[in-house]
Amino acid sequence: MKGTVAGLRCWLLLAFLGAAEAAEVRVTDAQGQPLAGVMVTRLQEQPSVPDMSDNGYPAAGVAQQSAGELSVFTGAGGRAALDPSAGTKLRLRRPGYRDREIDFAQAAAGPVALERETDPARLAAQQPSDAWVSLLDLGSAADKKEFLLQCGFCHQQGSMFLRRQRSAQEWASAIRRMVGYGARLSTELQEALPARLEAQWQAIHRQPERVPAGAPWGPELAASRITEWPIGDGFSQMHDLLYARSGLVYVGDNLQDRLYEIDPRSGRYTVYRIPAQPGDAKGGLLAGRLREYPKHETYNGIHSLAESPVDGHLFITASYQQRIVEFDPQSKRFAVRQMDRGYYPHTVRVDARDRVWFTLALSNQVAMYERRLDRFTYYDLPPRNLRERLTVSLMGGLLRLMSWGLPIANWMPVDRQSTGVPLPYGIDLTPDGKVWFARLHTDEIGRIDPDSGEVALIRTPFKGPRRLRADAAGNLWIAAFPESQIVRYEPASGRYTPFDLPAVPQGGDTPYALNVDRARNVVWVNGTGSDALYGFDIAAQTWRRFPMPRHVTFTRDVEIAPDGRVFTTNSSFPSWHIEGGQPALIVLEPG
Numbered sequence: 001m002k003g004t005v006a007g008l009r010c011w012l013l014l015a016f017l018g019a020a021e022a023a024e025v026r027v028t029d030a031q032g033q034p035l036a037g038v039m040v041t042r043l044q045e046q047p048s049v050p051d052m053s054d055n056g057y058p059a060a061g062v063a064q065q066s067a068g069e070l071s072v073f074t075g076a077g078g079r080a081a082l083d084p085s086a087g088t089k090l091r092l093r094r095p096g097y098r099d100r101e102i103d104f105a106q107a108a109a110g111p112v113a114l115e116r117e118t119d120p121a122r123l124a125a126q127q128p129s130d131a132w133v134s135l136l137d138l139g140s141a142a143d144k145k146e147f148l149l150q151c152g153f154c155h156q157q158g159s160m161f162l163r164r165q166r167s168a169q170e171w172a173s174a175i176r177r178m179v180g181y182g183a184r185l186s187t188e189l190q191e192a193l194p195a196r197l198e199a200q201w202q203a204i205h206r207q208p209e210r211v212p213a214g215a216p217w218g219p220e221l222a223a224s225r226i227t228e229w230p231i232g233d234g235f236s237q238m239h240d241l242l243y244a245r246s247g248l249v250y251v252g253d254n255l256q257d258r259l260y261e262i263d264p265r266s267g268r269y270t271v272y273r274i275p276a277q278p279g280d281a282k283g284g285l286l287a288g289r290l291r292e293y294p295k296h297e298t299y300n301g302i303h304s305l306a307e308s309p310v311d312g313h314l315f316i317t318a319s320y321q322q323r324i325v326e327f328d329p330q331s332k333r334f335a336v337r338q339m340d341r342g343y344y345p346h347t348v349r350v351d352a353r354d355r356v357w358f359t360l361a362l363s364n365q366v367a368m369y370e371r372r373l374d375r376f377t378y379y380d381l382p383p384r385n386l387r388e389r390l391t392v393s394l395m396g397g398l399l400r401l402m403s404w405g406l407p408i409a410n411w412m413p414v415d416r417q418s419t420g421v422p423l424p425y426g427i428d429l430t431p432d433g434k435v436w437f438a439r440l441h442t443d444e445i446g447r448i449d450p451d452s453g454e455v456a457l458i459r460t461p462f463k464g465p466r467r468l469r470a471d472a473a474g475n476l477w478i479a480a481f482p483e484s485q486i487v488r489y490e491p492a493s494g495r496y497t498p499f500d501l502p503a504v505p506q507g508g509d510t511p512y513a514l515n516v517d518r519a520r521n522v523v524w525v526n527g528t529g530s531d532a533l534y535g536f537d538i539a540a541q542t543w544r545r546f547p548m549p550r551h552v553t554f555t556r557d558v559e560i561a562p563d564g565r566v567f568t569t570n571s572s573f574p575s576w577h578i579e580g581g582q583p584a585l586i587v588l589e590p591g
Contacts, residue, residue: 022081023108027074027092030113034078037217038094038114041071041549042082042104045089055297056233057258058271061332066229066267066585071549075222078111093549094217095126124211125160128551130484130508130529131212132158136200143189145482146416149440149464150185151178152510153481154573156529159552161577165201168194179409181289184418184441214530215504215545223591226549228584229267231260234576235295238569238583242305243559245312246329249567251585252302252316255293259302259316259327264567264587274300274316274325274334284320285343287403293574300325304557306348306356308371315356315369317345324348324356324369341378342367343395347427347467349435355450357435359424362399364392366424366437366448366455379448379455381424381439384417391420417441426467426513430474430491438465438478445478445489461496462487467513469523471538477523479511486514486525486536502543503530515558517566524566526555533558533568533588546588550579555586565589 027038044067051059058064074080082090082104090107092100097114106112117123124132136158138144151157166174171194179185185193204210232238232253239254251260257276262269276299283290283298290296301320308315314327324345326335339345342360345367349357356369366379383389391398402408412420418441427437435448439457445465446457464481471477476489480498484507488497503509512528525534527545531553535544548555554572561567570583 022083023104024079024081025074025090025107026111027078027080028111028113029097030115032111032113034074034076035094035097035114036074036076036078036219037221038074038078038080038092038097039071039217039547039549040074040080040082041069041091041093043089043091043101044069054271054273057256060258060271060273063268063270066231066262066269068230068267069228069549071226071228073217073221073224074219076219080222095214096123098122120209123213124208127211127214128529128531129156129158129163130503130510130527131214131505132163132204133529134212134505134508135204135210136197138193138196138200142416143192145463146186146189147193148482148510150183151175152529153183153512154178154181155577156552156554156572158508158529159554159577161552163201163204165205166198168198171197176410177292179414180407182409184414184421186416186418187413188416190414212505215502215532217547220544221546224546225589225591226546227264227587227589228549229262229264229269229587230582230584231262231269232256232258232575232583234574234578234581234583235293236575236583237573238571238575238585239302240304240557240571241559241567241569241585242307242314243561243567244307244314244329247561248329249559249585250305250314251569252305254302254319255290255296255298255573257298257300257302260585261329262585264565264585272327272332272334274302274318276300277321277336280321281403283403284318285322285399285403286320288405288407289402291405303345304347304358306350308350308354309352310354315348315350317348317358319344319346319361321345324358337369337374337376339367339376341365341376343399346425349427349429351429351433351435351450357427357429359427359437361423361425362395362421364388364422364424366427366435366446368435368450379453381422381446381455382457384419384422384442388420388422392422425465426479428469428476430470430476431472432474434491436468436470436476438468440464440466440481445476447491458489458494460487460489462498466511469514469516471516471523472518472521477514477516479514479525481510481512484509484511486511486523499536499541501525501527501530501534502545503527503532512556513558515560517560517564519562520564524558524560526558526568528554528556533566535566535590544590546590548586552577552579553586554578 300318303319344362346359
């Protein structure tokens with residue numbers, strides 16, 4: 001009876017999604033018992049090959065077809081249903097068991113058994129980054145939080161690329177390179193961490209059975225579907241994305257200056273290149289940062305995207321220049337809005353009056369662009385001390401020296417507070433029209449009153465506020481990156497309420513960003529270290545966890561469609577860290 005009900009449920013789901021026919025897959029363990037929570041991924045054996053004539057990327061303005069891969073999960077009866085597709089294979093995956101690839105027709109013909117994994121090293125290898133990082137003893141809780149904050153924002157720590165054993169000298173070299181890329185690890189830890197990391201990874205590899213198991217994949221996942229649409233390559237960095245009112249999704253490749261316009265239902269997409277301006281250097285104002293990177297074509301450095309509520313134009317922060325870029329989705333043309341101040345345009349939002357607000361991460365400012373007047377207004381944020389005032393005021397000269405190849409970042413001492421780089425970061429708008437932002441390195445959030453111009457800073461009782469979003473009630477939800485928490489801030493009362501991520505083990509995951517589905521009162525969170533997306537029901541204060549199909553899925557932005565679909569991208573820097581080396585637009589239908 002249970003099997004009949006499960007089969008009927010699968011049939012109804014596919015009928016609702018418009019599938020003409022369904023093939024059922026049944027998964028068991030070696031003893032023939034049904035296995036719930038098995039991820040069944042339909043692999044593309046012969047993916048479509050786009051026109052790659054533009055230096056290995058699709059030609060600009062030419063429609064392409066991505067070859068999507070669909071993942072579903074078995075329910076309590078061990079059953080899952082997929083649309084049949086000739087010539088494709090299935091990959092079956094569940095923590096604690098060995099992956100299995102099998103022909104689609106063979107899987108549909110009868111039960112497929114998974115074997116338990118018994119080798120401690122292979123069991124450990126299945127676990128996500130946060131499980132490995134949970135074992136690292138780096139001296140103190142404060143040292144570990146600084147390590148996560150400064151060494152985990154480009155890629156995972158503890159991923160299969162970084163969990164291998166290195167000598168202290170090799171770690172010192174890697175840390176020096178990462179500081180050159182922009183990490184603000186204190187000078188004290190730059191000196192202390194190499195030996196600690198060498199010793200800790202050696203100890204873990206001697207006893208891989210110590211690596212804890214991640215959160216189990218349960219039958220509740222059976223209602224969800226995950227589609228991956230491959231875009232870019234291993235040298236890309238699919239940084240942020242935007243779900244537009246048109247139903248299209250826009251993704252920016254930060255390292256290749258390409259904007260991807262994607263239909264998330266069909267996988268059809270078109271690439272548009274942001275043009276370089278006369279006098280632009282490759283790598284922009286941060287040319288020295290990417291000098292050793294094997295392949296990039298960035299002059300602007302696409303970072304964040306927002307949509308005008310008036311005409312649907314997109315506004316893009318060009319992090320490597322003093323500009324924001326406007327994109328018209330109808331004409332497909334770009335327009336540059338050049339600034340005369342500020343460095344590193346970062347996160348961007350557009351308010352109801354069509355004003356474009358964004359943080360300037362390296363000049364300690366928030367800026368506002370008034371489209372109607374073609375005018376920028378800058379809000380200078382207070383420095384913490386004289387040294388910070390001097391560093392911020394000299395930032396233009398420091399960037400110039402770095403662009404000449406001088407390793408300024410490695411020469412300058414860094415204290416525990418990252419003095420000199422307070423780093424205004426995430427930004428959002430509350431329903432009352434106020435502008436809120438986070439300063440990552442000062443443990444503060446701030447508020448701007450657009451009418452009076454008043455700026456207020458508010459301390460956070462936690463480390464590393466990264467990105468933040470407002471809910472329908474006007475409360476702020478903040479990603480507390482090194483704390484493995486999201487935190488609600490209520491402006492009316494000034495109260496902070498933390499919520500631990502449901503990661504297993506607790507404390508190792510790093511939530512990079514979040515977004516609020518205001519219609520359903522759900523906060524969606526990037527589980528950057530756990531290969532997962534999390535959904536937090538605000539009213540019930542309960543979590544759901546959705547594992548992503550690929551190991552080393554580092555994500556840094558979340559978008560939500562009116563129908564509840566959730567979008568993110570593999571956005572590791574570099575992308576070749578991702579399992580298979582292929583970044584993708586990820587579409588979660590949570591069910």
